[in-house]
Amino acid sequence: MAEILIVSSDQPETRPIEYAARLIQRGETVAVPTDTFYCLAADPFNLAAVARVYEVKGRPERKALPILVASLEQAKELADYLPDPFFVLAERFWPGALTLLVDASSKLPLKVTGNTGRVALRIPHSPIIHHLIQAAGTPITGTSANLSGFAACVSAGQVAKQIGDRLLLVLDGGESKVRMASTVVELRGDRWTILREGPVSEADIREALEGKSAE
Secondary structure, three states: OOEEEEOOOOOOOHHHHHHHHHHHHOOOOEEEEOOOOEEEEOOOOOHHHHHHHHHHHOOOOOOOOOEEOOOHHHHHHHEEEOOHHHHHHHHHHOOOOEEEEEEEOOOOOHHHHOOOOEEEEEOOOOHHHHHHHHHHOOOEEOEEOOOOOOOOOOOHHHHHHHHHHHOOEEEEOOOOOOOOOOEEEEEEOOEEEEEEOOOOOHHHHHHHHHHHHOO
16 A cells, blocks of 8 residues: 655655655656646656556556646657747646647657647646656656546545555645646647636636737
């Protein structure tokens, strides 16, 4: 059964963050809280680690794994091309519950994209995630920490109950404050499509983009 370590969601303690980071660097998968649900964090450049995420979750490998980053620069490194709407939305809603789907860089293993060549990127509003990425020295996977087809987990206890026997560590940052998956917007050039509406509404997206185009 996974070890559960409590960590402050506002001012994460060094020890649990560094412990989780070392596991990620070793190719392990750990469950961590975000600003929405708990997620499975692993090194997206490590193919064995990526395969383990799919195994833990029971997720079909044709489905891409979203990637959490700590900065716009990291996002740029993972993308092949970022259209203007990307920067408008990132400036407006990051860090936050908005995931942007764009063409993936050739640096990113195709397996992470579910062989689609597209990558879903997000900077969450989460000190835990920010510190973990910095400590691990890499962006991390951000798929929800639950069995595929089951409800997403809002607490470490729920994670432990669902998949605790498949993990070494769960960071317990308390219950999720936003119990809703992030909004997902697909970008293709100047065209955009909402694939999943969450905390950031279609009206929010439209206002941000149309307001920018009107300037």
